[in-house]
Amino acid sequence: MTYCVAMRLDEGLVFASDTRTNAGFDHIATFRKMHLFEKLGERSLVLLSAGNLATSQSVVKLLERRAGTNEPNILNAESMFEAAELVGQTMREVIQRDNPDGKISHVDFSCSLVLGGQIQGDGHRLFNIYPEGNFIEATEETPYFQIGESKYGKPILDRVVTYDTPLDRAYQSALISFDSTMKSNLSVGMPLDIAIFRKGTLQPSLMHRVEENCEYFRTLRQQWHQGIQDLFTGLTPPPMAL
């Protein structure tokens, strides 16, 4: 399983992904699900992936391989929209290669992608790309996308994230969202990859890995857990005797 979340906010973009993959409970591995495509001073894009690892790896490798060529690719696309079209097209191509005409029905070849970033001359934008290769774009009303195991970590985002949320707060909300998810689903696991872009900059202002022993994440998890207990303890008791 996988959990990834990405937000497009007034101040910029926030991306977070876990690194656990599993093919059965006894076949667990660590894989990067966050991929950076950059052309210094001109563009910087992040791709997050969830779903079939063979499909998403092929998509990333094909995008990387073509990035050096003259054919249309992620490093010469003129807008984020065009880049999203290209990624969607690449996904369709890989799924068609591995499962021509959808003949194999007992394997799920699909994957979900989130693509965000900024290309010079275009705003900071964020897209959710479906297994069929079509996609939707984040708006001020719907400023975040989740892919993979999204439900456990959604309530906290819905309560604290809006388009106006500052980047540091958004970063914290992503970490709390991962904490809730990892408590409930063992197949989402540490370390976490984080990327943050400030609006108008063409490179990440933060790109780092949160490891198991990260002091700050540990502090945050403890504060949150204790805070929830205290908040719960302080609720008005029921009006009737039970």
Added chain:
Amino acid sequence: MTYCVAMRLDEGLVFASDTRTNAGFDHIATFRKMHLFEKLGERSLVLLSAGNLATSQSVVKLLERRAGTNEPNILNAESMFEAAELVGQTMREVIQRDNPDGKISHVDFSCSLVLGGQIQGDGHRLFNIYPEGNFIEATEETPYFQIGESKYGKPILDRVVTYDTPLDRAYQSALISFDSTMKSNLSVGMPLDIAIFRKGTLQPSLMHRVEENCEYFRTLRQQWHQGIQDLFTGLTPPPMAL
């Protein structure tokens, strides 16, 4: 969709269910998903249902119809375990009636049930009954079961509910769990049905419906939402500039 949660705690049993059913977004109705089977002074059982409404209604009706007869039924079962067997058997019977030999594959006839309560001479017990009619029982380590749309409301339960949680606290945690679920999934909706049994009693100490305008639930939802915001605001800021 549906969300139901039931807890078996040291002090007793707590049951909660929503009442919304939908067959498509434009076909929404209110149905009771909590059913009480009682023999005054001797037994009191609650059945919660999620899944195919035709299946769960038939199961409940058959259980009710047989309750007055001499054949083995939910009002003469000698233990909660025997009652769970009977409910599982009734579910298998209904699914077999409606979909003989599983020939129809485009309709999901399955439903999930939770059965709990107390029969004189037996402890307060709680069972999760699967669509196949087999079942598991709650233990001190795993004191609660959820059926239906369970993920959004699970993190809060995992943080505050243990076997030692008092009934009034457990009632509050169920309401908060519903609040989180209803914020994220429109197909889980008010009003909510609640039943609470104190251990050793053979009738509910509380059986009521939480309506949309319930003052206490509204207070709790506000306190929780505001409390989460305050808790979030008070978290230690990230150690790096973003």
